[in-house]
Amino acid sequence: MDTIIKIAWRDLWRNKKRTFITMGSIMLAVFLAMFMRSMQIGSYNNMILAGVTEVGYLQVHDSGYWNNKSINKSFVYTKNLKKKIESVENVSNLIPRLESFALGSFGNQTKGIFLIGTNPEIEDQQTHLSRKIVKGRYLKKDDTGILLAEKLAKFLKADVNDTIVILGQGYQGVTAAGKYEVVGILKFLAQEQDNKMVYTSLSNAQNMISPYVPDILSSLSIMLDNPNKMVKTQAELQKTLGNNYEVITWRTVLSEMVQTIQGDNAGGIIMLLILYIVVGFGIFGTVLMMTLERRREFAVMVSVGMRRGKLSFVILIETLVIGFLGVICGIIISLPFLIYLHINPIPVSGEIADMMIQYNMVPAIPFSLQGYIFLNQGFTVLILALIASLYPIFIINRFKVLNALRG
Amino acid sequence: MGIIDIKNLHKVYTDTKIPVKAVNGIDLSFQEGEFTAIVGPSGSGKTTFLNMVGGLDTPTEGEIIIDGTNISHLKSRQLIDYRLNHIGFVFQAYNLIPVLTAIENVAFIMQLQGKSKKVRNKRAKELLDAVGIGDKINNRPGDLSGGQQQRVSVARALASKPKFILADEPTANLDSKSTSDLLDMMLKMNKESKITFIFSTHDQRVMDKARRIITIDDGLVVKDEKVDK
Ligand SMILES: Nc1ncnc2c1ncn2[C@@H]1O[C@H](COP(=O)(O)OP(=O)(O)OP(=O)(O)O)[C@@H](O)[C@H]1O
Ligand SMILES: [Mg+2]
Numbered sequence: 001m002d003t004i005i006k007i008a009w010r011d012l013w014r015n016k017k018r019t020f021i022t023m024g025s026i027m028l029a030v031f032l033a034m035f036m037r038s039m040q041i042g043s044y045n046n047m048i049l050a051g052v053t054e055v056g057y058l059q060v061h062d063s064g065y066w067n068n069k070s071i072n073k074s075f076v077y078t079k080n081l082k083k084k085i086e087s088v089e090n091v092s093n094l095i096p097r098l099e100s101f102a103l104g105s106f107g108n109q110t111k112g113i114f115l116i117g118t119n120p121e122i123e124d125q126q127t128h129l130s131r132k133i134v135k136g137r138y139l140k141k142d143d144t145g146i147l148l149a150e151k152l153a154k155f156l157k158a159d160v161n162d163t164i165v166i167l168g169q170g171y172q173g174v175t176a177a178g179k180y181e182v183v184g185i186l187k188f189l190a191q192e193q194d195n196k197m198v199y200t201s202l203s204n205a206q207n208m209i210s211p212y213v214p215d216i217l218s219s220l221s222i223m224l225d226n227p228n229k230m231v232k233t234q235a236e237l238q239k240t241l242g243n244n245y246e247v248i249t250w251r252t253v254l255s256e257m258v259q260t261i262q263g264d265n266a267g268g269i270i271m272l273l274i275l276y277i278v279v280g281f282g283i284f285g286t287v288l289m290m291t292l293e294r295r296r297e298f299a300v301m302v303s304v305g306m307r308r309g310k311l312s313f314v315i316l317i318e319t320l321v322i323g324f325l326g327v328i329c330g331i332i333i334s335l336p337f338l339i340y341l342h343i344n345p346i347p348v349s350g351e352i353a354d355m356m357i358q359y360n361m362v363p364a365i366p367f368s369l370q371g372y373i374f375l376n377q378g379f380t381v382l383i384l385a386l387i388a389s390l391y392p393i394f395i396i397n398r399f400k401v402l403n404a405l406r407g
Numbered sequence: 408m409g410i411i412d413i414k415n416l417h418k419v420y421t422d423t424k425i426p427v428k429a430v431n432g433i434d435l436s437f438q439e440g441e442f443t444a445i446v447g448p449s450g451s452g453k454t455t456f457l458n459m460v461g462g463l464d465t466p467t468e469g470e471i472i473i474d475g476t477n478i479s480h481l482k483s484r485q486l487i488d489y490r491l492n493h494i495g496f497v498f499q500a501y502n503l504i505p506v507l508t509a510i511e512n513v514a515f516i517m518q519l520q521g522k523s524k525k526v527r528n529k530r531a532k533e534l535l536d537a538v539g540i541g542d543k544i545n546n547r548p549g550d551l552s553g554g555q556q557q558r559v560s561v562a563r564a565l566a567s568k569p570k571f572i573l574a575d576e577p578t579a580n581l582d583s584k585s586t587s588d589l590l591d592m593m594l595k596m597n598k599e600s601k602i603t604f605i606f607s608t609h610d611q612r613v614m615d616k617a618r619r620i621i622t623i624d625d626g627l628v629v630k631d632e633k634v635d636k
Contacts, residue, residue, distance in 0.1 A: 003507070003515050010506035300502040303463055305491020305519055305567070307484065402463055405498070 004310055008317035011290065022286040023326040029279040030330025030377045033272050037373045038338050040268050042345075042366035044261050048250075050359045054127055055253045056095060056221025057230050058237065060085065063246045065218065071100050071169055071209060074216040075245065085222070088240055090233040093223040095122050098205045098216060102168025102176065104198060106156040113152065114196045115166065117205020126223075128360060129186070129199065136160035136184030143201040145183030151194040153185050160185060166198070171210035178208045189358045276380055284388035287319050291392040298396065299404035312393045316386075323385030327378045341367040409436040410570055410603065411460065416469035418455050418626070429455040431626035432469070437571070437605060442597045444617035445607040452626040453607040454575050460605070461494055461573045462486045474570060491519055495564030497574035497606070501556040503548040509535060509559045510544040516566040527566075534562040538592055554585030561593060571603035578613055590616045 012019050062075040075081075077096055085091060098117040103110055120139035124130045129147075130138035139147060146166075148158060158164055163179050170176035180200065188194040202217075210216045222237075224230060230249060238247045251258050291298075298311050345364035348356060353363035418430040429452045437443065445453050458464035460471055462478050471478050473493060481489055490496075503512045510531045517527035535544050538558040540551075548556050557577060564572045578586040590613060597604055606613070614620055622630035 003511065003518050006511070007504065007506055014506065296502070297504060300498070301504065302487060303461075303490065303502075304496055304516060304563070305487055307487055310519075402458060405463075405502075 004314055005317060008314045012318050012321060018286055019322060022282055022322055025279050025282045026323060026326025026381055027330040027333065029275050030327050030381065031334045033275060033377050034334040034338065034373060036268060038367045039365060041370060041373060042368035045368055046361050046366050047257060050361045051254045051257050052250045053360050055250055057224045057227055057250055058222040058234055059248050059253055060220040061246050063244055066246060066248055071171055074171055074218050076213060077215045077217045084240055088233060088237050090224050090226055090229050091222055092225045095126055095221040096202060096217050097219050098202060098209060099218045100168055100209055102166050104156060105165045106158040106162060109156045111152065111155055112196060113198045115198045115205060117200050117202045119202050132186040132188065133184045134187045138184060139199065139201050142203045144204050146180045147184045147186050147199040148182050149194045149197040150185050150187045152196060158182055171213055171216055174211065176209045189355045276384055280384040280388055283319065283322060283385055287315060287388055287392050290318060291315060291395055295399055295404040299401045302401050303405065308397050311396045315389050315392050315396060319385045319389040323381045327381045331374055338367050338369060342369045409438045410474055411437040412472045414470045416459065417467045418459060419467045429626055433628055435628060437603065439603055440601045441603050441619055442594060442617055443605045443619040443621060444614050445621050445623060446614055447623035451623045453623055456623065457573050457575050457607055461496060462490050492567060493570045495567060495569035495572035497560045497564050497572060497577045499576040499579045501560050503556055503559055505548050508545045508547050512559055513562045513566050516563055520567055531566065534565055538562045553581050554589060557581060557589055558592065565602065571605060574606035576607055578608065578610055586610065587612060
């Protein structure tokens, strides 16, 4: 065995330039791949984190609410229920919300709105809603005033201190209606939100939508101490709460974002694939050349009694060494860059930066240092190397010893 | 019965446009301890014959029985193992492994046989001493002269303790001094360790050292003479 490794290793350095060029191409590919993946995955994580801040890792609803978001699928948030949920391991913060579509009117203008009743203090801690205030003030506890999105306010021609009429369907068939004073204007960068969002305190929304049944919620968002245990916590919560409630994860809540990320990610992976296919052919070419130019030596080895399987092993070692050294070098040269960019993300400016701030993101391109990014590159190159060695190994097992000896 | 018994050996090359009858019915027997030259004009079938005896090529017809084993019936993998353990080869072009040193080249064969590191290094050293290049054991083939490389080849061929050594024109690439040195060395090994040598040659001086000369023409044995010395 050790002589076989010796032969493989020394043969590898017989044509130093070629080996270095092949390893260099792997190194470069790994560098580019890691750079790209680190940035992509960093951005995804950033987006996911921002999204989760908004909707929680888990959400509890009345069973069936998610597929049929009717106000009648609200549930009563009793002290007992709260205790039950808080008793589940890994649960940290709870963000109760009551949400409903309704009509908002001011003067001659009427428009569909989306009303969210929330605990002002918790909401602000979690999503920094107050930072979006551009005029007036933020909500107080049990506030009876409302916050209007800027575009919506413009459409209604309403301003701070005006009183808006809200009309909608209430819980269990009652009509939800009331007059509410605008206390502040919120600016959302996303048009969709800026056109329809109305915020008020949870108690105010509850009084409007359900005057007879107290403490109803449409959703309870749940933050976790350890997000990695989300699925386990989801199962435990569902078990604790029983079938009258549904517990879903942010992946369901933010399914559009998840799809966007998956699409982008697939694009990135295709780019990598192309990059790696090019590199794979480089490895293949080198190993094939190394095999063909040593046919005579290999023939001698078989003549004097070396089994072809051992020759295959020589090729395999050489390919893996080229691949492995290339990957290691690629990781080593990219690490300093990635670590630097992880600690000092590339700042973003302009509109995109504003947008990112709105969504509770840091306005910078974050680089991820998650271990699997490194492992994946190593794994991919080693698989490629194995594939590249298949044909040379096939040749080794087929070539005619006498022809090769003569040649 | 000798250590090699060859019966009615034929070889027809069919991968050419017109089939070539290279060996046309050779019957021969080799005894232990022989030092035999196979001679004959170019294209007479010497190489073809030796390749078949060495298990590198398969006969079209006939049998090669080495120490009771009919090697014509072995599968290719068994044949490789058979060559490893029973036959030593010396090639015209030396054919050492260029990235291994002299001692590594010799020890490698024993490693394929599964001998321990200690045993193989000791024997490789002894063999290289015996073939007269004990002072160059750490040189790679590229740093050795043709004659020296061929000595390493002989040591390599001896390493596995084979029944016999086959050498197809071992001196064709050597100058006359190296040729006679190599032959003397081979004769010495033959006398001391009773190892059988069978080699082909065109060189009269090589024939002069042989103790049996088999002449082949057109794939047939035309003369088989013992030389007493
Ligand atoms: N692989 C092959 N395919 C077809 N014909 C072959 C092959 N090898 C040898 N021959 C033919 O078989 C005959 C015998 O060739 P061989 O090489 O055995 O002769 P040789 O006695 O060794 O000659 P030389 O002294 O020149 O080495 C020749 O006619 C040769 O052309
Ligand atoms: Mg010949």
